[in-house]
Amino acid sequence: MTAPLLIPCPHCNGLNRIPAGRLGDAPRCGRCKTEILPAAPVELTQSCFSSQLRGDLPLLVDVWADWCAPCRAFAPVFAQAAGQLRGRCRLGKLDSEANPSLAGQLGIRSIPSLILFKGGVEVARQSGALPLPQLLAWLRQQGI
Numbered sequence: 001m002t003a004p005l006l007i008p009c010p011h012c013n014g015l016n017r018i019p020a021g022r023l024g025d026a027p028r029c030g031r032c033k034t035e036i037l038p039a040a041p042v043e044l045t046q047s048c049f050s051s052q053l054r055g056d057l058p059l060l061v062d063v064w065a066d067w068c069a070p071c072r073a074f075a076p077v078f079a080q081a082a083g084q085l086r087g088r089c090r091l092g093k094l095d096s097e098a099n100p101s102l103a104g105q106l107g108i109r110s111i112p113s114l115i116l117f118k119g120g121v122e123v124a125r126q127s128g129a130l131p132l133p134q135l136l137a138w139l140r141q142q143g144i
């Protein structure tokens with residue numbers, strides 16, 4: 001038996017313990033009953049970011065803005081990736097216009113930017129959008 005995984009709830013930020021074998025069973029938050037691993041990207045903000053960095057699943061962040069055409073074009077790809085990576089990697093979107101100081105802390109120079117965090121630490125970064133196969137290949141190189 002492996003130890004349960006700690007995963008933050010995307011709604012209330014509460015840390016849940018989920019047995020590895022239950023990741024595919026649409027687990028719900030013990031506190032607020034929200035689905036913990038939705039098939040779509042979750043929205044990240046300055047206030048929840050540090051909470052969402054916690055836990056045992058990697059977090060892939062898409063830093064974007066509404067005025068950015070390449071960001072909007074990439075959104076469906078990122079959403080598709082969220083469905084395919086469900087239970088292996090969490091995907092979140094960070095609106096750089098709504099969260100400028102966090103985008104500054106992250107050193108965002110261009111958007112879209114993709115940042116992969118493991119254990120709360122940045123392990124890889126990609127500037128610019130990728131087609132889905134290349135995105136999945138890039139993540140495979142990072143062990144996802």
Ligand SMILES: [Zn+2]
Nearest residue numbers: 009012029032
């Ligand atoms: Zn919750």
